[in-house]
Each structure stands twice: as structure tokens, then as C-alpha cells.
Amino acid sequence: MEHSGQKLDKYYIKKVDADKTSIYCHHDLMGELFVPTHKHDKAQMLYAEGDVVFVTTETKTYFLPARHFIWIPSGIEHSIEPKSENVIMRNLYFPVDKGEDDFYQSEGIYPVNNLLLQMMLFTNRWNGDLEKGTPNFTIAKAIKAILPQICLNNLPLELPKPKDARLGKILRHVENNLGETILFANVAREFGYSERSLSRLFQKDLKMSFIQYYTIRRILKAIELLLERKLSVKEVALEVGYNSVPTFSNTFFKILGQRPSDYLNGEEILEQRK
Numbered sequence: 001m002e003h004s005g006q007k008l009d010k011y012y013i014k015k016v017d018a019d020k021t022s023i024y025c026h027h028d029l030m031g032e033l034f035v036p037t038h039k040h041d042k043a044q045m046l047y048a049e050g051d052v053v054f055v056t057t058e059t060k061t062y063f064l065p066a067r068h069f070i071w072i073p074s075g076i077e078h079s080i081e082p083k084s085e086n087v088i089m090r091n092l093y094f095p096v097d098k099g100e101d102d103f104y105q106s107e108g109i110y111p112v113n114n115l116l117l118q119m120m121l122f123t124n125r126w127n128g129d130l131e132k133g134t135p136n137f138t139i140a141k142a143i144k145a146i147l148p149q150i151c152l153n154n155l156p157l158e159l160p161k162p163k164d165a166r167l168g169k170i171l172r173h174v175e176n177n178l179g180e181t182i183l184f185a186n187v188a189r190e191f192g193y194s195e196r197s198l199s200r201l202f203q204k205d206l207k208m209s210f211i212q213y214y215t216i217r218r219i220l221k222a223i224e225l226l227l228e229r230k231l232s233v234k235e236v237a238l239e240v241g242y243n244s245v246p247t248f249s250n251t252f253f254k255i256l257g258q259r260p261s262d263y264l265n266g267e268e269i270l271e272q273r274k
Contacts, residue, residue, distance in 0.1 A: 015128075015129075016040045016042055016093045017040050017041045017042060018129075019129050019131070020041070020095060021095060021131075021132055022095070022129035022130055022131050022132070022137070023042075023092060023093065023094055023095070023129075023130040023137055023140045023141065023144075024042065024091075024092070024093040024128070024129055024130070025091065025092055025093075025123060025126040025127055025128060025129075025130055025136075025140065026091045026093075026127055026128075027088065027089070027090045027091070027123070027124070027126070027127060028088070028089050028091075033082070034079070034080075034081045035079060035080040035081070036079055037056075037077050037078065037079045038077065038078070038079070039075055039076060039077045039078070040074070040075075040093065041074055041075065041095075041096070042074060042093035042094055042095050042096070043071065043072065043073050043074045043093065043094045043096060043104060044070075044071070044072040044091060044092070044093050044094075045069055045070075045071055045072075045091065045092045045093075045094070045143075045144070045147075046064065046069060046070050046072065046080070046089060046090070046091050047068075047069040047089070047090040047091075047112065047120065048064050048065070048066055048067075048068065048069070048082075048087060048088070048089055048090075049066050049067065049087070049088040049089075049090075050066055050082075050084065050086040050087045050088050050227075051066060051082060051083045051084040051086060051087045051224075051227050051228075052064065052065055052066070052082075052083040052087075052223060052224050052227060053070075053080060053081070053082050053083065053087055053089065054080070054081045054082075054083065055070055055072070055078055055079070055080055056078060056079045056081075056161075057076055057077065057078045057107065058077060059160060059161060060107075060158045060159065060160050060161065061158060061159055061161060062107070062109060062157060062158040063109075063157045063158065063159075063220045063223065064109055064157070065157070065223045065227065065256075066227055067111065067112055068109055068110060068111050068112060068155070068157075069109070069110055069112055070107070070108065070109045070110075071103075071104070071106075071107065071108050071109075071110070071147070071151075072107055073104060073105055073106065073107065074096045076107065083224065090120065090123065092123065092140055092143065092144070094140075094144050101148045103147060103148035103151070104144075104147075104148075106154075107158075108151070108154040108155075109154065109155045109157045109158070110147075110151040110153065110154065110155065111153070111155070111256075111257065111258075113150060115146075115150060116143070116146070116147075116150060119139065119142065119143050119146070120143065122136075122139050123136075123139075123140065123143075126140075153257060155255065155256060155257075156216060156255060157216075157220065157223075157255075159213065159216060159217065159220070160205075160206045160207065160208070162205055162206060163205055164201065164205045166191075166201070167201055167202070167205050167206070169191070170187060170191055170198075171213070173187070173190075173191075174187075174213070174214060174217060175217070178217065178218055178221050178239075178240050178241055179238070179239055179240065179241055180241055181241050181243075182214060182241070184198070184199075184210045184211065187210070198210070215251060215255075216255065218240040218241060218242070218251075219240075219251060219252055219255050219256070221239070221240050222236050222237070222239075222240045222248070222252060222260065223256075223263070225239055225240070226260060226263055226264045229264070233245065233248075233249070233260045233261050233264060236248075236260065237249075237260075248260065249261075
């Protein structure tokens with residue numbers, strides 16, 4: 001296994017941007033690899049199979065579930081860390097074109113529908129530069145072109161990183177107690193705040209309320225547990241503090257657009273056909 005620094009140089013700096021006009025393609029079974037903070041001139045489409053991938057930028061940590069992709073615009077510094085050694089990552093790096101759709105300017109996580117999935121199946125055995133004028137370049141270009149038309153639901157699968165150390169302690173408390181029902185009033189009292197002052201701290205630092213943060217964190221943990229395929233939906237609900245399976249299912253649906261049972265039973269098609 002190569003050291004992460006060697007891997008970074010080999011795939012994410014020297015080769016991705018070496019040919020400014022090509023679309024660069026790279027598929028990888030990640031192992032336990034952590035890809036340190038880096039950036040590239042090309043925009044990145046990263047699709048994951050097998051488990052969650054954590055993508056961290058300067059301001060946010062994204063949770064990329066299996067069977068979803070993240071779009072990372074040109075020039076955004078980010079690190080990549082798969083949750084397990086079984087993660088397969090499929091990457092397409094696109095040069096920036098003049099007058100591009102606003103879609104390509106923002107980071108975002110999107111589910112892969114059947115149409116996009118079938119298009120991506122063409123990339124399974126590709127690696128390296130796809131040069132202009134080749135059939136593979138044309139197919140990859142079509143994948144990029146269709147994204148603004150079919151990716152209409154940017155999933156809120158990211159959490160901001162706290163700047164205030166006091167808030168960091170509170171978020172660690174939330175992280176360590178996801179299996180319990182955490183009441184905002186109790187958190188405020190335990191950490192010496194009034195509810196009003198703690199609410200202001202959340203809004204000022206994280207630009208979201210406590211309940212928004214808590215809900216997203218619970219669902220993100222639920223995604224991880226579902227992907228492990230060791231627990232039933234009811235057991236996952238209990239693990240993230242939901243005593244009511246219907247409430248858990250409805251909350252999961254609002255965020256991901258599908259029920260936990262559907263997500264649990266989803267097929268990892270690209271992994272099967274690699």
C-alpha cells in the first residue's frame with residue numbers, strides 16, 4: 001500500500017491537472033487510505049460505493065453515503081476519508097468551461113438515479129486522461145452536461161465545523177449521546193447557558209438551530225448504521241434516539257427522499273459490476 005502522500009501526488013496533483021483540456025478518470029478501492037487536504041483546477045465528481053466517505057472542506061464536513069455523488073467545484077481545498085476499507089470511489093475530473101451553469105459553482109451531494117447510473121456504468125474500466133475527440137470523452141462530457149437537469153435535490157448531508165470552542169464541547173456531547181433523546185433545555189442547563197443565549201450561539205456560529213444540527217447528525221449516523229447491514233431499521237432508529245419507527249422513517253425521508261427500508265435494501269450496482 002502506498003503512503004497517502006505518494007497517493008496524493010500520484011493521483012490528485014500531478015495527473016489530474018497535467019492535461020488541462022482532458023477529463024481525468026480514476027476509480028479506486030480505497031483501502032484505509034486518507035487523502036490529505038488538496039485542491040485541483042478541475043472540478044470533481046466523486047461517486048461512492050460500499051460505505052460512507054467523509055469529505056472535509058475549510059468550513060464543512062460532508063457525509064457522502066453509498067450510491068450518491070458529491071460535486072466539488074474547481075479550486076476547493078478538501079480532504080477525503082472513507083469510513084471503511086471496502087469503499088470504492090469513482091472520480092471524474094472536469095475542466096472548467098466558460099459560461100457554465102450555476103450548478104457547477106457549488107458543492108453538493110446528490111442521489112444517483114437510474115439514468116445517471118447507466119451512464120456511469122460506461123466509466124467502470126476507464127482510468128487516466130480522456131482526450132477531446134474520443135468516444136469516452138464524449139460520454140463523460142454528457143454525464144457532466146446532464147447533471148443540472150436531473151440533480152435537483154441537493155441533500156443536506158453536511159455539518160458546519162464550529163469556530164467557537166465552547167460549541168465544540170456541546171457538539172461532542174451530542175455526538176457521544178446520539179442513542180439518547182437529547183433535549184435542548186437540558187443541554188443549555190448542563191453547559192451553563194440560558195436557552196436563548198445557546199440558541200444565539202448556534203445560529204451565529206453554525207448558521208442553524210440546535211434541532212437542525214441534532215436531526216441531521218442523527219440521520220447521518222443512521223445512514224452509517226444502515227450501510228453496515230447489521231441492524232434492522234427499528235434497531236437503527238433506537239440507536240440514534242428515535243423510539244418511534246414512523247417518526248424516524250419520516251425524518252429520514254425528508255432528508256434523503258427515500259425510506260430507511262428502501263435505503264437498506266438498495267443494490268450497489270457499480271460495485272457488483274466493477
